[in-house]
Amino acid sequence: GGVANPHGTASGTNAVVLGGISNTASGDYASVSGGGYNEASNVYASVSGGDYNRATGDWSSVSGGVGNVASGYAASVIGGRRNEASGLDAFVSGGLENLASGDGSSVSGGNENEASGQRSSVSGGAYNKASGLTASVSGGGNNEARGDTSSVSGGTINIATGDTSSVSGGYSNLSSGSSSSVSGGTSNIASGTAASVSGGGSNEAIGTASTILGGYRNEASGAYTSIVGDVLSQQEGG
Structure with missing residues (x-):
């Protein structure tokens, strides 16, 4: 059953909501540690602060920022705004509206960059795309x-x-x-x-x-x- 508290709702098995307001931990063993209107909706998913963040993949995590989404298995987003890590083990670190959709891909900051190739990476800059296997774009x-x-x-x-x-x-x-x-x-x-x-x-x-x-x-x-x-x-x- 769900456990209601002033910080939100933990409805998953062994899920916890530790702080903030209107947070939801609906996945089994999911956790939300603060912030507002955050959601951890899959197994071992976690959100650590920020607002309007969602960790929807198994073992996914979002650490702060606003409007970030970690939807891939073991994907993670650290800060920034409206970033998404949708690939398996994909990673986005800061920036605005960046997307890491390739498995093992990463985007480090910048604006509207996309790493769609497997193990591809984009480091900063704006409107850059790395679509080849292990392809990389560094700024610009x-x-x-x-x-x-x-x-x-x-x-x-x-x-x-x-x-x-x-x-x-x-x-x-x-x-x-x-x-x-x-x-x-x-x-x-x-x-x-x-x-x-x-x-x-x-x-x-x-x-x-x-x-x-x-x-x-x-x-x-x-x-x-x-x-x-x-x-x-x-x-x-x-």
Whole structure:
């Protein structure tokens, strides 16, 4: 049966409500330790303070903040506002309206970031997405790491779609080749396998292991070719 007290209602077997107002512990062994209008509704779910937080997954937890939800098994949210950890063992630490939906995924602060890939992570920034397996985005805005083990480190509107590809800062850069990389600059593309572009603008490294170091509107289309700072040049190689 339920146990009513001034702090709310504990209706689950061995559930407890220890403080606050209008809190509910309806899951078996669930607990709410304070705050207001919080709910722990599954087995061993817990909410520690804050307001309007919900721990709905088995073994899930919410520690403070406002309007946070931990819905995945063993998922957790620590502070912030309107964050959700829905993946198995997913984790959100602070920030606003962040979502960790991949199993083992994490979001650490920032605004409206999403880690949907398994074991993916987003660390701060705004409107960033990590959807690949173990993909990561570290800060910046509107960045996406789609490839498995891909990464984007800061900047704006950068996308890493190739597996193990990376973009390090800059604006509107794309690494689409496997193991390709773009290091800064604007509107650069590394589409070849292991191709790389370092800075500059509107450069494209298409060939396998091709490289472009700076400059503007360069294209390295042959395998193992390199261009250093040439303007409007094209190099074919094999």
